[in-house]
Amino acid sequence: xxxxxxxxxxxxxxxxxxxxxxxxxxxxxxxxxxxxxxxxxxxxxxxxxxxxxxxxxxxxxxxxxxxxxxxxxxxxxxxxxxxxxxxxxxxxxxxxxxxxxxxxxxxxxxxxxxxxxxxxxxxxxxxxxxxxxxxxxxxxxxxxxxxxxxxxxxxxxxxxxxxxxxxxxxxxxxxxxxxxxxxxxxxxxxxxxxxxxxxxxxxxxxxxxxxxxxxxxxxxxxxxxxxxxxxxxxxxxxxxxxxxxxxxxxxxxxxxxxxxxxxxxxxxxxxxxxxxxxxxxxxxxxxxxxxxxxxxxxxxxxxxxxxxxxxxxx
Amino acid sequence: xxxxxxxxxxxxxxxxxxxxxxxxxxxxxxxxxxxxxxxxxxxxxxxxxxxxxxxxxxxxxxxxxxxxxxxxxxxxxxxxxxxxxxxxxxxxxxxxxxxxxxxxxxxxxxxxxxxxxxxxxxxxxxxxxxxxxxxxxxxxxxxxxxxxxxxxxxxxxxxxxxxxxxxxxxxxxxxxxxxxxxxxxxxxxxxxxxxxxxxxxxxxxxxxxxxxxxxxxxxxxxxxxxxxxxxxxxxxxxxxxxxxxx
Ligand SMILES: Nc1ncnc2c1ncn2[C@@H]1O[C@H](COP(=O)(O)OP(=O)(O)O)[C@@H](O)[C@H]1O
Ligand SMILES: [Mg+2]
Numbered sequence: 001x002x003x004x005x006x007x008x009x010x011x012x013x014x015x016x017x018x019x020x021x022x023x024x025x026x027x028x029x030x031x032x033x034x035x036x037x038x039x040x041x042x043x044x045x046x047x048x049x050x051x052x053x054x055x056x057x058x059x060x061x062x063x064x065x066x067x068x069x070x071x072x073x074x075x076x077x078x079x080x081x082x083x084x085x086x087x088x089x090x091x092x093x094x095x096x097x098x099x100x101x102x103x104x105x106x107x108x109x110x111x112x113x114x115x116x117x118x119x120x121x122x123x124x125x126x127x128x129x130x131x132x133x134x135x136x137x138x139x140x141x142x143x144x145x146x147x148x149x150x151x152x153x154x155x156x157x158x159x160x161x162x163x164x165x166x167x168x169x170x171x172x173x174x175x176x177x178x179x180x181x182x183x184x185x186x187x188x189x190x191x192x193x194x195x196x197x198x199x200x201x202x203x204x205x206x207x208x209x210x211x212x213x214x215x216x217x218x219x220x221x222x223x224x225x226x227x228x229x230x231x232x233x234x235x236x237x238x239x240x241x242x243x244x245x246x247x248x249x250x251x252x253x254x255x256x257x258x259x260x261x262x263x264x265x266x267x268x269x270x271x272x273x274x275x276x277x278x279x280x281x282x283x284x285x286x287x288x289x290x291x292x293x294x295x296x297x298x299x300x301x302x303x304x305x306x307x308x309x310x311x312x313x314x
Numbered sequence: 315x316x317x318x319x320x321x322x323x324x325x326x327x328x329x330x331x332x333x334x335x336x337x338x339x340x341x342x343x344x345x346x347x348x349x350x351x352x353x354x355x356x357x358x359x360x361x362x363x364x365x366x367x368x369x370x371x372x373x374x375x376x377x378x379x380x381x382x383x384x385x386x387x388x389x390x391x392x393x394x395x396x397x398x399x400x401x402x403x404x405x406x407x408x409x410x411x412x413x414x415x416x417x418x419x420x421x422x423x424x425x426x427x428x429x430x431x432x433x434x435x436x437x438x439x440x441x442x443x444x445x446x447x448x449x450x451x452x453x454x455x456x457x458x459x460x461x462x463x464x465x466x467x468x469x470x471x472x473x474x475x476x477x478x479x480x481x482x483x484x485x486x487x488x489x490x491x492x493x494x495x496x497x498x499x500x501x502x503x504x505x506x507x508x509x510x511x512x513x514x515x516x517x518x519x520x521x522x523x524x525x526x527x528x529x530x531x532x533x534x535x536x537x538x539x540x541x542x543x544x545x546x547x548x549x550x551x552x553x554x555x556x557x558x559x560x
Contacts, residue, residue, distance in 0.1 A: 045403075048407040049406075049407060050403055050406055050407050050558065051558045051559070052558065052559065070409050070411070073407055073408060073409040073410075074409040076407070078404075078407045080400070080403045080404065080407075082400055084399055084400035084401040084402075084403055084404055085401070086399075086401060088328075088331060093327075097320065097324050098404070098408065100316075100320040101317055101320055101321075101405075101408045101409070101410055102408065102409065103316060143404070
């Protein structure tokens, strides 16, 4: 369980967090979604008692992160953003060291089991320095899971992993999230949607939106964006594509490609492809591109804009 | 307590994969070996150390001098490297107190230097067999106690300094300056000032070191060393703690 109330954090005179309030219950995977510099890492460092907040309160696993930090640290597993590891240590020894710091009985077995969970048992006797970035990420995750913590805090856990590993780790996080509290940060929207029960969108130190992935999806209607490229000149193609039913906002990009959007409920790509070819163009590429986070923020904060304007005027 | 031991053990093991630690140990043992050879040589009729019965004081004195130069190399990375690599974030979010972390690091260095000190025991043992009726056991004991206390104090200063930096080289030089000040510079004013000479003499580490090696155990000397150890470890804990608040 995590409960955060009016959390603020100043770095010198710069305020990184502006009164964050949220909760994460047991058995829930909560996603912290936001662009770089949003304050995700700062929040997680406060929740893991790495550093104290400037004001506000945070209760993790039933204890205050400032006044009962040792109790909090016993119950939290934490994967920092830049997985800090002793590169000159052997994988097993490193995890054994962390297990010993947590006073785990049968540390050797526990380390073995945890290595198996993250799929690195065969690397137990190798040096950490010799591992790929993805493997190091999983060692970091193993370290966070060693003591089977009540609360798991993962700062961008899938960054640097290859697609196959991403799927595995997401699956693992979902499994763990069934009985524990997981708070993970990411700047990938689809990831938040896949693993989380609830998503908190944070920007510039404030929670902008808090919702379930399903609701987010429906708020993001119009999010499917496609880039299309044809051989040679694309003159005259845009009006033709515009005519296809369901296509919205056709644009020509400076690099000669075309871009359009469509509603997820109505996939128009087949029609568009047919139109392009029937019109005699050579279709070279058509690919979907997700909305960037910035665009998502624009999208999600749109509804709140009129309110602000009203306030400003009065 | 358990955490201190866990951290100390990791550091101790780390010294054995660290080239710097081997260089330090090798240099100490080599230089002391040469001095030992000179002691034996002077015993065999030559008069290098002014003749007379050979004793271990040249070895013990040189060892202390060597520690001024070498302990900074043993302590420089202890906490500075954790700061640099970001592993401090792991240690500070594990259920470990700042003081346990700092004492554990210090103890790791201590165990390593104790290993080196233990190896140097071969010199007095050989000497004891060479001379009749053997060397003085009392001064041997207090001399080694002095060496252990000097090592403990130096390592503590080094750990305290290391906690303040993210850069090993900076930690090395600052520790070295601190130790040179403690070991020599503190003593200089004593010869020149009108009043307060006693104070400077008391602050100088050599005073207490040679009190012990001469065979006497005084409470003031012990208090001096224990205070230094406490100050270094306390500084280290405070430095780690304040890192959280920045
Ligand atoms: N140690 C620090 N000192 C000063 N400013 C910091 C520090 N860490 C983060 N910040 C600032 O706080 C803001 C939030 O950063 P961070 O929490 O790392 O965001 P995120 O993890 O979402 O990318 C950023 O503007 C960043 O520059
Ligand atoms: Mg971050």
